Amino acid sequence: MSTDPSPAPETSVPTCYRHPGRETYVRCTRCDRYICADCMRDAAVGHQCVECVAEGNRGVRRARPVTPLGARGPASAVPAVTYSLIGLCVLAYLAELSSWQVITDYMMVGQAALRSGDVIGVAEGEWYRLFTSMFLHQRGGSFGITHILFNMWALWALGPALEQVLGRWRFLALYLLSGLGGSVLLYLVDPGNSAVGASGAIFGLFGAYFVIGRRLGGQVGPIVFLLVINLVITFSVPDISWEGHVGGLVVGAALAVGFAYAPAAHRRLVHIGASVAMLALLATLVLVKTAELSPSI
Known part of the structure; x- marks a missing residue:
């Protein structure tokens, strides 16, 4: 079938x-x-x-790019430190406009015994003036508002590029130590004088921009021109603290050498060491000068 x-x-x-x-x-x-x-x-x-693949990538932490000087790029491209410093200076200036006492209490004064009035200076124990003065600016006199306008313009023009290549903490160290260097040189040379302004820190950025530009093979002609013009103004216009400008320039350039030419194998250690060593040097100079001035206080 x-x-x-x-x-x-x-x-x-x-x-x-x-x-x-x-x-x-x-x-x-x-x-x-x-x-x-x-x-x-x-x-x-x-x-x-x-x-x-997309689901797996959500749990993967992407490595941030490393700049030519060994700093890891920030997660955001916004120069947060630069903008924060500008904001602090502007807030301090607004506080000055509300009261002259802000300048009196926080300007750089080396030794009050060499001045009239009831101001207490660095030599008498108010060391914070070495730092706070770099956030203050003249609210009158021969410069007026142009003082803060120029300094903030320079910080806005140079800060983002330096912050990007150095990283945030190195850039902040550069700015603060340069400003401190200007105050310290004024304290060493003319302790009886007073000063305010971010110019010492700005001149430190000038010096660092030149050093790092040379190290990375960039064009340094414009910054040299700007620096020369400002040095001419520093020494030719009265009522400008040349000590603050020169002190900031020297500290900024020296610190930038440590940042830019550190050996790759020990770059981070050298960068930290250079910052700490500069702070220690400036603190030692202040201590020595204070001890020298003590008999006259």
């Missing part, structure tokens, strides 16, 4: 889950769905689909 065999069952051809019209026999090793050539992404074993 003959039998009529039933027809063979039809088998469905698998297709890509993202492109149903494309036949494929490759499965994602993570979710086991069929994927076509356009949806395949190489994995350690086999292939994964685009959704599984």
